Amino acid sequence: MDNTIQTYFENLQSGDKNLQYEAFNNILDATKVEVDWAYEVWDQLVVDLTNSDNHERARAAQFLCSLAKSDPEKRILHDFSAVWEVTKDKKFVTARHSLQSMWKVGLAGTEQKEMVIKHLVNRFNNCPSEKNYTLIRFDIIKNLSNLYEVLNEAEIKNTALNLIEKEEDKKYRKKYSSVFQV
Template identity: 60%
Template sequence: MDRVTKSYFENLESNDKNVQYEAYKNILAATEEKVAWSYEVWDELKEGLTHPDHHKRSRSAQFLSNLAISDPEKRMLKDFPSLWEVTKDQKFVTARHSIQSVWRVGLAGYEQKELVFTHLVDRFKNCVEEKNYTLIRYDILQGLRNLYDEGKDEDIKQNALALIETEEESKYQKKYLSLWRN
């Protein structure tokens, strides 16, 4: 790992929230592309998924989701359940940030895409008892849209549209459909 990237990870521990946020943004930007250093931080990030600090849980989930494309050993297939748990975090903002980024795991390959897709569809169908389930459903559909946009997989689109049809309240159905216009 280069010195600059290493400093970003160190700056996540800064007492200055602005320094932390800059480091966070820089790591997210760096991990949008394949990186060679994914395994230098992988285990630490995996541990961070259960850290007492919800900021660390959220960042760990987002970074691991992004690093899935830099995972030639396919560790994510084994580690995904730990990542998925953060999408159900007791702190809703942490859960939401995690669910908004988990779709990126699907960019790593066919197996990863199927894993993410299956979990997102299942969650959509079964989250109605959760607090803020309409936001969760929106984030799931946005993730499916993002996956679709990356690979133009018609199965993803058709399944997402079928999920939207199951929504009984028309105002939410319209909101969800807005993600799939154009």
């Protein structure tokens, strides 16, 4: 890992919220492509998924999702359940930020994509008992849309459209459909 990336990770612990936010965004930007330093931070990020600080949990989940494409050992297959747990965090903002990053895991390979889609579909079908379930459903559809935009696989779009059709409330069905401009 070069000094710049190392500094970004160090700045996440800064007392200066602006410096933390800048570091967070710089790390996400760096992980838009494959990186060779994923395993230098991987284990600590997995530990941070259960940190007492909700910001640490959210960042860890988002970073691991982004680093999945830089994971030739496929560690994400083992660690996914811990990452997924953060999407159900007691702090809704933490849960939501984590959920919104899940699609990135699907870019790592076929196994990862199928795992993510399975979890998203299951969550969509079972989340009506959760608080803010309409936002969760929107984020799930957006995840599928993001995955579809990158991979351009009709099966992903069809999965999303089938989920949208299950929504009984016309207002929300229309909102979810807007993601795919149906």
